[in-house]
Amino acid sequence: MTGSVYLEGARGAASRGAGLTEKGPARQLSEADASITAMTDMRRTPPRPLDVTALFPELAPLARTATRLHPRPGAPSPHDSSIGGPLLWPTDEPWPYCEGPHQWARSEKPHSPDDVRQLRRIKKVAKYRPVDDAGLTVFTPEERATLERIRGGRPHPEGPVPLLPLAQLYARDIPDLRPPGGDSTDLLQVLWCPCDHPPDKFMPRTVLFWRRAAEVTDVLATPPQPSAVQFDEYVPEPCLLAPEQITEYPHFMELSEELRARIQDWSRWEVAGTAVDSSFQESPSEFYEDHLSVAPGWKVGGWASWGPTDPVPRPCPVCGTESNPLLTIATFEWDDDTRGWVENEERPPVSPSFTALDPGHQRLIDFFRAKGMDVQERGRVSRSIREIVPQPPDLAPRQPTEVQIASGYRQQLYLCPVSAEHLHIELMQ
Numbered sequence: 167m168t169g170s171v172y173l174e175g176a177r178g179a180a181s182r183g184a185g186l187t188e189k190g191p192a193r194q195l196s197e198a199d200a201s202i203t204a205m206t207d208m209r210r211t212p213p214r215p216l217d218v219t220a221l222f223p224e225l226a227p228l229a230r231t232a233t234r235l236h237p238r239p240g241a242p243s244p245h246d247s248s249i250g251g252p253l254l255w256p257t258d259e260p261w262p263y264c265e266g267p268h269q270w271a272r273s274e275k276p277h278s279p280d281d282v283r284q285l286r287r288i289k290k291v292a293k294y295r296p297v298d299d300a301g302l303t304v305f306t307p308e309e310r311a312t313l314e315r316i317r318g319g320r321p322h323p324e325g326p327v328p329l330l331p332l333a334q335l336y337a338r339d340i341p342d343l344r345p346p347g348g349d350s351t352d353l354l355q356v357l358w359c360p361c362d363h364p365p366d367k368f369m370p371r372t373v374l375f376w377r378r379a380a381e382v383t384d385v386l387a388t389p390p391q392p393s394a395v396q397f398d399e400y401v402p403e404p405c406l407l408a409p410e411q412i413t414e415y416p417h418f419m420e421l422s423e424e425l426r427a428r429i430q431d432w433s434r435w436e437v438a439g440t441a442v443d444s445s446f447q448e449s450p451s452e453f454y455e456d457h458l459s460v461a462p463g464w465k466v467g468g469w470a471s472w473g474p475t476d477p478v479p480r481p482c483p484v485c486g487t488e489s490n491p492l493l494t495i496a497t498f499e500w501d502d503d504t505r506g507w508v509e510n511e512e513r514p515p516v517s518p519s520f521t522a523l524d525p526g527h528q529r530l531i532d533f534f535r536a537k538g539m540d541v542q543e544r545g546r547v548s549r550s551i552r553e554i555v556p557q558p559p560d561l562a563p564r565q566p567t568e569v570q571i572a573s574g575y576r577q578q579l580y581l582c583p584v585s586a587e588h589l590h591i592e593l594m595q
């Protein structure tokens with residue numbers, strides 16, 4: 167079959183694109199979709215463009231491992247490592263609450279965690295339907311009624327707020343999860359209060375529980391839930407994980423002045439030839455930052471990312487020992503600068519092509535190319551194409567957990583290596 171697919175900016179052309187009948191590509195895509203979905207637990211970081219320690223041997227002793235979590239929406243059980251999934255919580259242990267203080271604005275019409283997830287489900291399904299004559303998303307009467315009810319809001323929680331499960335990490339799955347003080351726990355549960363905590367923290371407050379999984383025999387089936395959350399983005403979408411251990415080097419701002427100067431010297435990079443994009447000539451430290459040092463996204467261990475502020479010391483509030491990065495709660499798994507970390511699903515590329523695209527769109531383009539269709543223009547897949555061809559789920563969604571910290575930052579948890587009893591530190595970066 168030959169034909170043409172026109173992308174963004176070619177709306178009229180797409181609907182008359184030869185070979186793009188309503189049934190043909192849609193059927194083929196759903197077949198492709200099934201085979202792609204079957205491969206989703208093969209998430210692996212592509213090799214770094216070069217071995218940075220060959221250029222800067224001073225970095226070698228600073229290498230640290232981190233475990234990228236690679237979350238994907240799913241239906242985790244209490245026996246899985248997960249984000250936003252059910253916890254292996256003993257029935258005989260009280261559920262944790264946050265005493266606040268919380269500030270609820272009068273005008274807010276907050277949603278319950280179930281409302282938030284229902285809203286997401288409705289929007290997800292409706293997104294791929296044909297739009298109406300006015301170009302608006304079409305909802306069924308039942309969906310409209312549900313949306314109307316949800317928009318009415320819920321009462322603000324009175325008194326202490328039950329915490330929400332944020333992450334459950336089994337040591338068997340996460341090589342970089344090391345219980346502090348060398349104790350024998352093998353499960354970390356992170357819960358958070360889905361509210362801001364002014365004046366100190368404009369983000370949720372986290373609480374950590376370390377356990378021995380084998381000691382939990384009766385699992386709490388229905389934990390209490392807050393009647394409402396302050397922001398929908400504080401309700402994590404239940405995700406399964408595909409942990410992967412990688413190597414990281416310190417963020418540029420955490421390096422010594424001498425090493426920073428050497429990294430900023432373009433002549434040091436020239437020996438790497440084409441492995442370094444020459445557009446970084448003016449500022450090679452950006453190449454180091456974007457591609458070689460710290461991975462984006464949710465992860466355990468490794469090095470911290472900085473940017474909103476310079477690095478700050480993180481002494482344990484109890485004993486003063488410097489704390490180590492424990493968990494990074496990321497808004498985004500990748501952005502324009504860090505696309506090079508987007509996991510390779512070990513799916514052989516159909517046609518190697520440009521990489522400056524959303525991976526979901528790239529997959530669609532590769533799919534059409536494999537069918538012998540030309541892709542006429544680079545850019546986003548236009549709505550007119552989505553109307554004809556249901557788009558398969560993104561291989562590497564940017565925000566699989568739906569969590570957002572402030573306007574797109576990370577919440578970093580740091581832990582004292584001496585004892586799990588010592589308070590952890592939370593930073594927004």
Ligand SMILES: [Zn+2]
Pocket residue numbers: 264265266267268327359360361362363371
């Ligand atoms: Zn709270």
Ligand SMILES: [Zn+2]
Pocket residue numbers: 482483484485486487582583584585588
């Ligand atoms: Zn300590």
